Amino acid sequence: MKKQVRAVILAAAALAVVASTQAATYNGDLVIGFTAANGNDFEFDLGSASSLTSGQQFNLSSQLAGFNLSTVNWGVVGAATVGGARTSWVTVNTGGAPNQINGLNAWSKVNTAVSAIYTLFPTAGAGNSATPNNADDNSWNQQTRLGSIATQYHNVYEDPNSVGTVSADFYSVINNNTPGSLLGTFTLNSSGIVTFTAVPEPSTYGLLAGIGLLALTLRRQLASKNV
Numbered sequence: 001m002k003k004q005v006r007a008v009i010l011a012a013a014a015l016a017v018v019a020s021t022q023a024a025t026y027n028g029d030l031v032i033g034f035t036a037a038n039g040n041d042f043e044f045d046l047g048s049a050s051s052l053t054s055g056q057q058f059n060l061s062s063q064l065a066g067f068n069l070s071t072v073n074w075g076v077v078g079a080a081t082v083g084g085a086r087t088s089w090v091t092v093n094t095g096g097a098p099n100q101i102n103g104l105n106a107w108s109k110v111n112t113a114v115s116a117i118y119t120l121f122p123t124a125g126a127g128n129s130a131t132p133n134n135a136d137d138n139s140w141n142q143q144t145r146l147g148s149i150a151t152q153y154h155n156v157y158e159d160p161n162s163v164g165t166v167s168a169d170f171y172s173v174i175n176n177n178t179p180g181s182l183l184g185t186f187t188l189n190s191s192g193i194v195t196f197t198a199v200p201e202p203s204t205y206g207l208l209a210g211i212g213l214l215a216l217t218l219r220r221q222l223a224s225k226n227v
Contacts, residue, residue: 089172145159165189170186
């Protein structure tokens with residue numbers, strides 16, 4: 001009897017280990033996903049939004065070798081609490097701003113959907129990836145594009161995907177029903193390299209404007225002296 005109990009305990013422990021290796025707990029990182037709506041999707045952990053630097057590149061050429069990059073659907077999503085502010089991150093393909101998020105309940109649905117996508121990762125952390133079948137309920141294809149389940153990402157928020165080798169605007173959105181903040185762009189090139197480019201801070205715009213005005217003034221002064 002004791003042997004049987006021990007066997008059951010060992011079997012349960014083994015199943016727990018298997019389960020733990022098959023599902024990562026979401027850590028608030030950004031996830032970029034790719035789908036051709038057939039075969040396997042590809043999903044990659046870009047790290048936290050705060051870790052992004054302008055000009056940073058992610059070389060995914062080998063992982064995307066099986067995709068037609070001119071027609072692939074791709075985008076970036078994320079959700080985390082930052083400095084007490086419940087924040088979501090999303091790419092948009094319309095040239096306009098993303099939908100606003102009104103309150104904790106709305107943000108929680110977004111966070112839950114991203115967390116569900118992340119359960120397909122074997123391990124949490126930047127640089128990790130997953131290749132789920134596109135028909136899996138938590139795959140990139142189903143969560144962000146086609147799934148009919150009410151809790152899936154595109155049903156609780158919006159479709160973050162762009163198509164092909166283009167640039168997608170990247171926003172942060174806080175759950176206080178205010179417009180999102182444009183942080184920069186993600187660009188996919190034909191080699192499978194994704195580049196993040198940050199937009200200048202407002203203070204930088206002011207500095208650039210000041211430099212431009214100074215240059216214009218000096219040019220006018222020089223022109224007047226030469227008359």
